[in-house]
Amino acid sequence: MTQKIPAILFGVLLATCGLQLVRTAVAAPVTQPVAKDGVTADRVAISRVGGGDAQAPLVEPGPLVGGNGVVEPAARETNIAAQVTAVIRQVLVKEGGHVKAGEALVQLSNGVELASLQAAEADVTAEKANLARTLKGLRLEDRDAVAAEASAARSRAELAASVAERTEQLAKSGAVTQDELDRARRQAQTEQASFKAVDARVRAADAGSRKEDIAFQRARVLAAEARAQQAKATLELLLVRAPIDGEILQVKVREGELYSFQGNEPLVVMGDTRTLRVRMDVDEHDIARVTQGAKAWVVADAFGARKFTGSVVDIGRRFGRKNIRTDDPTEKNDTKVLEVVIELDGHELLVPGQRVTSFITAR
Numbered sequence: 001m002t003q004k005i006p007a008i009l010f011g012v013l014l015a016t017c018g019l020q021l022v023r024t025a026v027a028a029p030v031t032q033p034v035a036k037d038g039v040t041a042d043r044v045a046i047s048r049v050g051g052g053d054a055q056a057p058l059v060e061p062g063p064l065v066g067g068n069g070v071v072e073p074a075a076r077e078t079n080i081a082a083q084v085t086a087v088i089r090q091v092l093v094k095e096g097g098h099v100k101a102g103e104a105l106v107q108l109s110n111g112v113e114l115a116s117l118q119a120a121e122a123d124v125t126a127e128k129a130n131l132a133r134t135l136k137g138l139r140l141e142d143r144d145a146v147a148a149e150a151s152a153a154r155s156r157a158e159l160a161a162s163v164a165e166r167t168e169q170l171a172k173s174g175a176v177t178q179d180e181l182d183r184a185r186r187q188a189q190t191e192q193a194s195f196k197a198v199d200a201r202v203r204a205a206d207a208g209s210r211k212e213d214i215a216f217q218r219a220r221v222l223a224a225e226a227r228a229q230q231a232k233a234t235l236e237l238l239l240v241r242a243p244i245d246g247e248i249l250q251v252k253v254r255e256g257e258l259y260s261f262q263g264n265e266p267l268v269v270m271g272d273t274r275t276l277r278v279r280m281d282v283d284e285h286d287i288a289r290v291t292q293g294a295k296a297w298v299v300a301d302a303f304g305a306r307k308f309t310g311s312v313v314d315i316g317r318r319f320g321r322k323n324i325r326t327d328d329p330t331e332k333n334d335t336k337v338l339e340v341v342i343e344l345d346g347h348e349l350l351v352p353g354q355r356v357t358s359f360i361t362a363r
Contacts, residue, residue: 065289068324069280069298069342069358071350073271077249080105080268082240085260088253093268095251099242106253106267108238117235120228127224131217150202153195160184160191246272249352276347278310280358281322281337289362290315296342298356303349312360314341324355 086108093105167184170176250269253259259267278298282290292315297307316339323339342358344350 063362065282065286065360065362067281067283067286067337067340067358068322069278069356070324071347071352071354071356072277072279073246073249073273073352074275074277074343075244075272077269077271077352078244078246079266080240080243080270081266082106082108082259082261083237084108085258085262086110086238088255088257088259091251091253091255093248093251095248097248099246099248099270101242101244103242104239105242105248106240108240108259110235110238113231113235113238117228117231120224120231124221124224124228127217127221131214131221134214134217146198146201150195150198153191153198157188157191157195160188164188240267242270244270244272246270249273271352273347273352276344276350276352277313278342278344278356278358279323280340280342280360281324282340282360284319284336284338286362287315287338290340290360291363294361294363296358296360298342298344298358300350300354300356302354308344308346308350308356310342310344312340313343316340 088106089109090107091105092107093099099105164181164184164187167176167181171178171181248268248270251267252265252269253267290312292312294312295309296312297309299305299307319336319338322335322337340360342360350356
């Protein structure tokens with residue numbers, strides 16, 4: 001009996017599976033809706049405003065293309081920076097002032113560099129003096145002294161030769177010893193050698209300096225001048241000058257501060273404000289209606305409805321993201337825009353960096 005239990009259980013399992021298959025085959029579709037859901041779906045919604053459904057007509061484009069813009073100088077703003085890290089010694093300009101190209105803006109600390117330049121210039125003066133002395137040779141007084149020394153040496157040589165000759169005659173008669181004769185001869189040879197040395201100095205004084213000495217001294221002058229130019233260039237780096245004519249829009253440093261050229265902050269911001277422009281963001285859907293030379297105007301919140309007129313002078317060549325934000329929570333920021341530049345006719349009230357609303361007469 002115990003051996004038949006597994007077989008019985010297996011048979012019950014097969015019967016259960018077969019019963020389930022039969023129920024699945026004869027069951028109703030699972031997608032059949034429930035009765036109450038069908039009643040809900042059959043209801044007809046009644047419009048609260050009345051009338052039938054109709055598609056809204058497309059809005060025709062207006063005569064203007066609008067967009068946000070920002071005021072900027074004619075050549076855009078220029079950030080002036082230094083090429084070295086140093087302490088700000090003196091700020092030579094003020095905001096709102098006008099400067100010419102090359103005019104000094106900021107003086108950085110330059111005590112060490114100034115001393116180096118002075119030392120280099122002194123070296124140039126010394127090397128040039130040495131070159132002049134090398135080219136001219138000995139002075140007249142020095143040449144006269146050498147000539148006199150040569151004359152004296154000649155006299156001593158002649159005297160020593162005469163003494164040696166007499167001593168030799170006396171030695172033949174036995175009046176002097178051989179030792180005295182040798183001393184007289186050596187003295188004559190010594191005086192003659194001294195005369196030749198001084199005579200060579202006289203000829204050298206008359207001939208002047210050697211070509212090699214002159215070339216060497218000229219090279220030393222050039223090296224000293226190069227060091228002076230290097231010191232001057234290093235000193236010039238510490239005086240920041242204006243690269244263009246324009247107005248000082250912002251001074252970002254104060255005297256005594258440490259400026260680092262590796263940072264992103266400039267020393268001074270300037271621009272040519274004789275003519276102002278507005279850089280406007282134009283939506284990609286409107287760019288086909290904007291043309292070069294089209295009339296335009298801008299308005300600013302600070303001046304109410306006053307219009308500042310101008311014309312389109314430049315149209316960008318590449319779409320990008322919006323540059324000007326109005327801080328309006330309903331503003332679309334994910335649209336593509338193209339930059340359009342408007343040159344203003346007058347600018348006595350507008351300020352670079354000011355946000356404006358721009359309008360262009362459409363095509």
